[in-house]
Each structure stands twice: as structure tokens, then as C-alpha cells.
Amino acid sequence: MQGFTPETGFGPDAAARYDESPRGDEGVAADFLAGLAAGRDALEFAIGTGRMAFPLSHGGVRVDGIELSQAMVDVLRSRPGGAELDVRVGDMSTTSMDRRYGLVFLVYNTIFNLLTQDGQVECFENAARHLDHDGVFVIEAAVPSAWLPTHSHARPERVEADAVTLDVCSYDPATQILDENHVRIAADGIRFAPIACRLAWPSELDLMARIAGLRLVERWGGWQRQPYTGRDAHVSVYARA
Numbered sequence: 001m002q003g004f005t006p007e008t009g010f011g012p013d014a015a016a017r018y019d020e021s022p023r024g025d026e027g028v029a030a031d032f033l034a035g036l037a038a039g040r041d042a043l044e045f046a047i048g049t050g051r052m053a054f055p056l057s058h059g060g061v062r063v064d065g066i067e068l069s070q071a072m073v074d075v076l077r078s079r080p081g082g083a084e085l086d087v088r089v090g091d092m093s094t095t096s097m098d099r100r101y102g103l104v105f106l107v108y109n110t111i112f113n114l115l116t117q118d119g120q121v122e123c124f125e126n127a128a129r130h131l132d133h134d135g136v137f138v139i140e141a142a143v144p145s146a147w148l149p150t151h152s153h154a155r156p157e158r159v160e161a162d163a164v165t166l167d168v169c170s171y172d173p174a175t176q177i178l179d180e181n182h183v184r185i186a187a188d189g190i191r192f193a194p195i196a197c198r199l200a201w202p203s204e205l206d207l208m209a210r211i212a213g214l215r216l217v218e219r220w221g222g223w224q225r226q227p228y229t230g231r232d233a234h235v236s237v238y239a240r241a
């Protein structure tokens with residue numbers, strides 16, 4: 001998307017608004033992840049403002065993080081307990097924490113924020129470098145077809161009396177890149193919230209895992225271990241091959 005860079009995609013405005021609308025899966029996701037951590041330390045790739053890290057650490061799991069956006073880290077630091085978390089600003093496909101973990105996790109479709117196949121493979125390789133010999137890497141993401149009823153669309157996302165928000169998308173099947181902008185039109189002006197994603201099917205992610213020396217050990221349709229149907233989303237658990 002012209003004018004969009006991953007570094008600025010979650011800048012100060014997006015970071016300031018990020019915690020206004022929690023996703024709602026934080027409790028069940030934290031239970032799932034805490035079970036896999038089994039008392040060991042965890043590392044979150046793209047930790048953001050700590051939406052998942054705080055509930056998990058309140059449950060007794062130490063959570064460190066890597067995050068590209070300084071603005072998101074500033075919000076995390078401002079939250080109670082945020083100053084104590086070990087978070088490094090950098091790219092999750094290359095940044096090292098110089099230690100290993102029982103659990104590395106990357107949720108909320110954020111593997112797609114890496115915009116090339118090479119970048120996504122490097123992310124798996126970086127996860128593998130951070131895993132204990134019996135550690136696991138968890139990815140939670142949408143199934144691409146759930147996001148692509150048509151390749152390109154503009155549809156109402158939120159309709160209020162004095163504002164409308166449109167979800168405007170354009171998908172390129174050759175690059176697998178979905179360019180998306182959430183456009184809020186209101187009396188006080190127009191606000192853009194752009195994001196670009198490189199969509200990948202679970203099967204492509206499984207091959208990336210194999211390149212990184214990992215293998216799929218569990219795949220679910222959601223955090224409550226619903227059966228995986230291939231229709232909406234997946235929670236995938238990888239371990240050393």
C-alpha cells in the first residue's frame with residue numbers, strides 16, 4: 001500500500017486508541033497459553049500494549065516481548081506493571097532476547113504483518129532460536145478465505161448517527177497481500193487506519209515451520225480447543241522436529 005510502512009502502522013494515534021476496544025478473547029487465550037507454558041517463561045512476538053501479556057503474567061507466567069512500534073511499547077510501559085516487563089523494540093523476525101523460553105507466541109493474525117514469505121519464514125526461524133528443547137511456538141491467525149469473500153471490497157463496519165466507518169480492502173492474489181483501510185467519516189473529519197497483511201494458509205505456515213526445524217503438533221479452531229474446520233481461524237502449536 002503506497003504510503004504504508006509496518007513501522008508506522010501502529011504509530012502514536014493507533015497506539016493511543018488500541019486498548020479502547022479489547023478483542024474479548026484475552027481470558028481464554030491466557031488459559032490456553034498458560035497451560036502450554038506449564039510454569040516456564042514465555043516470549044510474545046509483537047507484544048503490542050500488553051493485551052495478552054498482562055493477563056498471562058497476572059496468572060503467574062513471566063512474559064517478555066519483542067515489538068516493532070515504540071508507540072505501542074510506550075503505552076505498555078504506562079500500564080500498571082508495564083515498566084517491569086522485559087521488552088525489546090525491534091523486528092520479531094530478527095530481534096534476539098539472548099535466551100530461550102518454554103513458550104513463544106504470536107497472536108491476533110500478526111504473522112500476516114510480515115509482508116513477504118521470506119520475512120514470515122525468518123519469523124519461524126527466530127521463534128525456533130528462542131525455544132527450549134521442549135518449548136512450543138503458538139500462532140493464532142485467520143484462515144485467508146474468511147477474510148476474502150471477494151478479493152476487494154468496501155463495506156460498512158460501523159454505522160452511527162454522526163459517523164460511519166468503512167472497511168476498504170484490496171487483495172492481490174499474486175503477492176497474497178491484503179491492503180486494508182478502516183476509514184471513519186465524521187463531522188469532525190476523516191480518520192484513516194491503514195494496515196497491510198500478507199495472508200498465508202495454515203498449510204504454508206506448516207512448511208515455514210519445517211524450514212525452521214519445527215513441526216505441527218496441535219491445531220485447533222480456537223482458544224477453547226474447538227475442532228479446526230478450516231473456515232475461520234486456527235490456533236497452531238509447533239514444537240521441535
Ligand SMILES: C[S@@+](CC[C@H](N)C(=O)[O-])C[C@H]1O[C@@H](n2cnc3c(N)ncnc32)[C@H](O)[C@@H]1O
Nearest residue numbers: 010046047048051067068069072091092108113
Ligand atoms: C494486532 S497488534 C497485536 C498486538 C498484541 N500481540 C495483541 O494481541 O494485542 C499487531 C502488533 O504487531 C506489531 N508488529 C508488526 N510488525 C511487527 C514486526 N515485524 N515485529 C514486531 N512487532 C511487529 C505492531 O506494531 C502491533 O503492535
